[in-house]
Amino acid sequence: MDLRSLRIDRDLKQRDVAAAVGVPARELGKWERGLADVPPEALAALAAVLGVDPQALKLAQSALRAAPTAGEGYTTSRAGAGEIVPRRAPAPAGALRVLDLFCGAGGLSFGFEQAGGFVTTGGIDLLPDRIATFTTNHAHATGISADIAAFPLDALAEAVGPTDVIVGGPPCQGFSSIRPFRTLTEGDARNTLAEHYILVLARLRPRWFVFENVVGLLTHEGGARLRAVLAGLTGAGYTVTWRVLNAASYGVPQNRERVVIVGSRDGVPFLWPRPTHRHDARSMAGPRAEVLRAGAGDVDLPRAVTLDDAIGDLPPVPSGAEADRYAPDMPPRTAYQARMRVGAAGLTLHRATSHSAKMLNIIRHAGANIHALPPGLVTSGFSSCYSRLDADTPSTTLTVNFVHPASNRCIHPTQDRALTPREGARVQSFPDRFVFRGSAAHVVRQIGNAVPPLVGEALARAILASEAALLPDHGRATLQIQTVSSDSGTPTASSAPASSGRSP
Ligand SMILES: C[S@@+](CC[C@H](N)C(=O)[O-])C[C@H]1O[C@@H](n2cnc3c(N)ncnc32)[C@H](O)[C@@H]1O
Structure with a gap:
């Protein structure tokens, strides 16, 4: 770390x-x-x-030096200076238009597009490499490489055009100082990134917003941060609801929890997506009613997608080596692997970090946590440092340093090296056809920072289901709506029409 x-x-x-x-x-x-x-x-x-x-x-620190965190809430000389990358194709008529704030690689909005019925028309991020990746994979989107605090609302509105949904997760520095919505003004240097999100929301007035953040938001200052964010979003004129979601419950091969706040401009009740996979991990948020879990009635759900389900078809690569094609004798063995390969021209980013002899020795001894190492091999570190992943469960939460074993558990289950960027992208549910731009270090950060597209997809389907529930004939619609889930009284929507081709 x-x-x-x-x-x-x-x-x-x-x-x-x-x-x-x-x-x-x-x-x-x-x-x-x-x-x-x-x-x-x-x-x-x-x-x-x-x-x-x-x-x-x-x-x-040397990994960080190779990819400075200019974009994790800080403004530095590395920030884009307001460059606008115009969309390559006009947005198709009829789709709900998505603006991705703090878009990074665009994992969240890519997931919306995968759900069908949505098109991403804009994105803004501080860092030019993020915008390069975002625009490469979002042909209908205008990408803005700028500090959101320094980019005028008028110019943003003009560049992206009409917007139906705003998505994004502001880096959470300084949330505690959130002021009531009525006192927010553009250009006020005190505005935090969350307040900029709220200002854009109030200006563009989309039908829906999705605000994603780390689970730590719940406990900061005894919950004052969360209350302030909710008050700001409500003050902007939205009916707001929030839950804690685990990506593994939605088909992502990773134990990754996030807080998600959803708001409707028109007071449409949001039907939270029902888990599609059974994943029984303890929640970082504790036993709160807002933690979305499979209910007692969900006995038929498939088990969570494991790391082996996700990456077991990728050719072995030793430390420092790269494979640039799928192995002919290793075809996809799972629906997840098959889905990841759809549309990919070939295998990219499957290059393993070149570990030093000392690190290789540590890796050879690595087990589930640092305590598996023989005494004296490393002198200190968190329990999860220098740790090997388990092939038969979803991965531990991926961080932005997942190619370095000294960081959070990221050593391959059977090979003596850290995960490759391709394996990390699979763990985040980015299909192999998704193209990442920038240096190797940038790409790793883009992957580690993303909202898994499958989570975006589940949320997008839930928005469609919530709107469909209001239609007079919704009982006949292909989307099956459940009004109350069995465990927490939470309104939920079963997310997948039968023909969706969703992964197991
Ligand atoms: C957690 S990442 C976003 C991941 C993204 N939602 C995805 O799914 O791929 C947060 C992003 O906020 C961007 N960011 C940080 N400060 C910013 C600012 N002042 N203006 C615009 N973007 C900013 C960072 O560069 C980073 O890419």
């Missing part, structure tokens, strides 16, 4: 860590963003404060 993730994980303030190490907070901020090297003496002091192995911290 890199410096910033470690500090946040330990609930330490930047200024306190900086004081402990004897540097100005600004300097620590640069190290955290990967914009400057941490000097060796400071590295040792930092490792001591954070309780980690200096070598592991050094490795994580």
Whole structure:
């Protein structure tokens, strides 16, 4: 894990860590963003404060230096300067038009398109490499590479045109200072990224919005952050509902939980998507009623898609090696693998990190957690560092460092190396035809940061189901609507029309 993730994980303030190490907070901020090297003496002091192995911290920092986090809520010289990449094709008539804020690679809006009935017409992100990927995969979308805080609302509205759905997850720095909607104004330097989301929402007034965020949003400041966000979104004129979703419950081969807030301009009750897969992991959110789970009546659901179901057809590659074609003797064995290959011209991004001899020795001994390593091989680290994934369960949550074993559990179940970017993309449910642009390090961050497209697809179908439920003849529609789920009294929608071709 890199410096910033470690500090946040330990609930330490930047200024306190900086004081402990004897540097100005600004300097620590640069190290955290990967914009400057941490000097060796400071590295040792930092490792001591954070309780980690200096070598592991050094490795994580060099990965970060290769791909600085300019886009994780910070504005730096690496930000796009408001470049607009025009759409390559006009949006088809009749589809609901989606604007993706903080779009990254566009996993969320790509999922909406996969659901059918939606077309992505715009996206904005701070980083040019994100916009390059986003526009490559969204032919009907105008991509804007800019700091949302510095891009005028009028220009955004003009560039993207009419919008039916806004989707996106603002990086959560500074949510606590959210002010009531009525006091928000464009151009106010105090505006947080969540407030910019709300300002765009209030300006474009789409029928629906989807606001995605980390589960930590629920507990920050005793829930004050979440309440402030909900109040802001409600203040913008929306009927709002929220839940905690686990991607594995929707066919993603990954245990990845997120908070999702959905709002309707017209007061349409949102029917949350019913899980399509059985996944019994404990929720980070605890036993809250808002955690969406398979109910007692969902006994026939298939088990969650496992890591082997997702990547078992990819050719083996040793550390430092690459395979650029599927192996003829390894055809897809699961519906998930077959779905991932649809439309792909060939195999890309299946290149393994070249690990040092020391790291390879650690990897050879790696097991389910750091405690599987023989004593003395590494001196410290989180339980999940240097850990091997289990082929027979969904993957652990992918992070933006998943090609480095010192970070969260990311070693291949049977091969001695970290996951390849292609395997990471599969774990996130990006099909092999999805094209990533940018440097290798950028691509890994784009993958690790994305909302899995299959989650976007489930949410998009639920929007369609919610609108269909209001039609007078909805009982005859192909979408089957359930008004109440068996476990939590949550209104839900079964998400898939019979002909959807959804993965198992
Ligand atoms: C979690 S990622 C988004 C992932 C995306 N929803 C997906 O599904 O692929 C957050 C994104 O916010 C972008 N971002 C951060 N600060 C921003 C800002 N001030 N203006 C615009 N985009 C910003 C980052 O560059 C990053 O790509």
